[in-house]
Amino acid sequence: MYSTVVFSVYAVCSDAAGVAGNIFAFVLFLSPISTFRRIIRNGSTEQFSGMPYMYAFLNCLICLWYGLPFVSPGIILVATVNSIGAIFQLIYIGIFVVYAEKPMKLKMLGFLVSVSAIFAAVVFVSLKFLDAPSRKLFVGYLSVASLISMFASPLLIINLVMKTRSVEYMPFSLSLATFMMSLAFFVYGMLKHDAFLYVPNGIGTGLGTLQLALYTYFNNASRGELKHPLIGP
Incomplete structure (x- = not known):
């Protein structure tokens, strides 16, 4: 009885x-x-890059595949979130392609074909040549690499914040959502005893904590400078 209650709570x-x-x-x-409202309103992608959405699309596809029951039983919530994410990224890529200049349009379409081919190859290899345990390891390592590269991308923004001493390009809401998402899936991975979930999301939680700490520090510093401006000679 006690073990049943504990399992239910768990x-x-x-x-x-x-x-x-x-x-x-x-x-x-x-x-x-x-960002995409601005692109649609101006009828141009301007200086925006479409590559982050392409990387995010590939990441969502790989993590979606990892979360499916015939690859990793018991973590269907990983599949649900990444299926929604893949749809969002595909919509963003579609809008970007519509409003991009012709050379960039062709480049993005080429990357989209490449990403689709990579994912198709992952699916083919994992189903055709690997048994269930090997399939989970193969797709799991790919998902870890993909997630870590995604979580590492804000390092460029962190570097910019430290150089400029400004949080203008690091919105608090985005940093907080990244931290909370990573933390939630870190806990989810720990409770599911899945290292392919808790390792990359643990790294994401650490980077999210760093972003929030930097935001707090530099935001408070900039407010302090406004309240107590330096007096020149």
Whole structure:
């Protein structure tokens, strides 16, 4: 009886962590909307790059595949969040292609074909040549590499914040959502005993903590300078 209750509580906690991760990830997926409103309004992609959305699309596809029951049973919430993410990224890529100049349009379409081919190859190899345990290892390592590269991308923004001593290009809401999503899936991975989930999301949680700490420090510093401006000679 006691073990049944403990197992039920454990299952509820793990599911709650996964659902929370889905919610915070959804906030992240919505974050580029303002950028694409600007692109549509101006009828041009200007200096924006479409590559982050291409990388995110590949990451969502690989993590979606990893979360499916015939690859990793019991973590369907990983598949749900990444299926939604893949749809969002594909929409963003489509809008970018529509409004991009012809050379960039062709380049983005070429990358889209390449990403689709890579994912198709991953699916083919994992189903055709690997048994269930090997399939999970193969796709799991790919998902870890993909997630770590995604979480590492804000390092460029962190470097910019430290150089400029300004948080203008590091929105608080985006940093907070990244941290909360990583933390939720870190807990979800720990409760599911899945290193392919908790290792990359643990790294993401650490980087998210760093972003929030830098935001707090430089935001407070800039407010202090406004309140107590330096007096020149």
